[in-house]
Amino acid sequence: MxxxxxxxxxxxxxxxxxxxxxxxxxxxxxxxEVIVGAILTQNVAWRNVEKxxxxxxxxxxxxxPAILTLPEEELQLLIRPTRYYKVKARKLRTFCxxxxxxxxxxxxxxxCSASGNSAT
Numbered sequence: 001m002x003x004x005x006x007x008x009x010x011x012x013x014x015x016x017x018x019x020x021x022x023x024x025x026x027x028x029x030x031x032x033e034v035i036v037g038a039i040l041t042q043n044v045a046w047r048n049v050e051k052x053x054x055x056x057x058x059x060x061x062x063x064x065p066a067i068l069t070l071p072e073e074e075l076q077l078l079i080r081p082t083r084y085y086k087v088k089a090r091k092l093r094t095f096c097x098x099x100x101x102x103x104x105x106x107x108x109x110x111x112c113s114a115s116g117n118s119a120t
Contacts, residue, residue, distance in 0.1 A: 032107040033062060039091050040082045051081040064096040064105040 027046075028034040033053065040049045055078040056062040061070055070078075075089045082088055096105075103109040 030062075030107070031110075032064065035095065035107065036062065036092065039095060040079060040088055042084070042088070044081075044083045048081040048083070052079040055079070055081075064099045064107075067092060067096045068100060 026034045026037065028037055036053060036056070037049055040052050053062065056067075059078060061067055061078070067075060072089060072093070075093065076085045079085045079088055079092070099105055099107065099110070
């Protein structure tokens with residue numbers, strides 16, 4: 001079931017990307033940071049998300065493998081400005097686990113998979 005869903009998502013992504021190209025609409029330096037921001041921005045002002053992302057960057061843990069090495073309490077503390085930080089820490093960890101287990105922690109591999117290219 002996951003493989004079929006992944007294939008469908010990849011097809012939709014490819015169609016949208018081919019039609020519209022890169023959008024550059026989210027204030028982030030990497031695709032992974034876009035996802036982190038999307039998770040953290042739920043029910044909170046963007047300025048608080050920026051504080052949390054800055055905390056993750058300053059701690060040097062703005063990657064899936066690094067987030068997964070953090071103790072839960074430390075991750076919660078880093079993203080505390082975003083409200084509901086305990087729930088968001090679980091969601092962030094769940095996404096990072098999925099990314100790590102299915103794509104070796106590389107968001108680039110998802111993009112390559114969705115675009116039909118092979119990741120190197």
